Amino acid sequence: MRHFLTLTDLSADEFRALLTRAIELKAMRRNGESYQPLKNKVLAMIFEKSSTRTRVSFEAGMAHFGGHALFLSPRDTQLGRGEPIEDSARVLSSMSDCIMVRTFEHEKIETFAVHSSVPVINGLTDDVHPCQLLADMQTWQEYRGDIKGRTVTWIGDGNNMCHSYMHAAKMLGFKLNIACPEGYTPKKKFMQEARDYIELFSDPVGACKNSDLIVTDVWASMGQEDEQDQRSSVFAPYQVDLELMKSAHTDALFMHCLPAHRGEEVSADVIDGAQSVVWDEAENRLHAQKALLEFLLVR
């Protein structure tokens, strides 16, 4: 049994194979082909934070595959009333075939996985967002082929998305320039692991030079709503606008995991402009996670 708590739970070859499979599954769906390898299977989904894309992509993916997805929130389950994680994991895994968890502390999903008898998928924690990277890398591959040897630039907060980009850089062999304000750099542990693949910048323009892909994310992640005002002033020089995009290669792509705030981390003319591939990136959550579900559950 395999869990998917971070990208590094996969080998680099498995990561690449999932991207290829995601592209195949997308084509099958476009051709109207029915493929139902998960008939009678149940995916339980625990959301301790909000979600649009993650919830809908997993739910739709399970429906396409002939299975079923259950949405569980702490508001109306015993999870919100203090039932221990260990107990919840034991019980939920006795009734379902796979469990997706979106939560705060990464340690929580690790504890959950230890006590689960079925595969656990990370649907985002404070530390990482590995499912999003499957979709981002699929999108890159569709537009530009192999990412090995390319340069990607992360602009903004050294957050969960940035950490997963650092994992992907090391696994797929691309260079990652990271431009963050002081005090908002990625966690040391992740920087240490990816040290041969990353370069830290304080200047966004320098970080975008010779870059093939520019990526950003919200300035205040879920759980940091109280810091929104203070972060807005610190991060203001890090907005991805057309001027900043000009420092990258002319054919550079722009990605954002969404939800986005136009006028904050990205200008409207970039996210809605010709270099942006955010809608493919969002749709690919569906195809990439179907490839992941198949990998974890169909043997």
Ligand code: CP
């Ligand atoms: N990108 C992403 O994970 O979106 P949701 O928060 O809507 O799931």
Ligand code: NVA
């Ligand atoms: N960094 C963001 C990603 C949302 C998909 C957050 O954690 O809120």
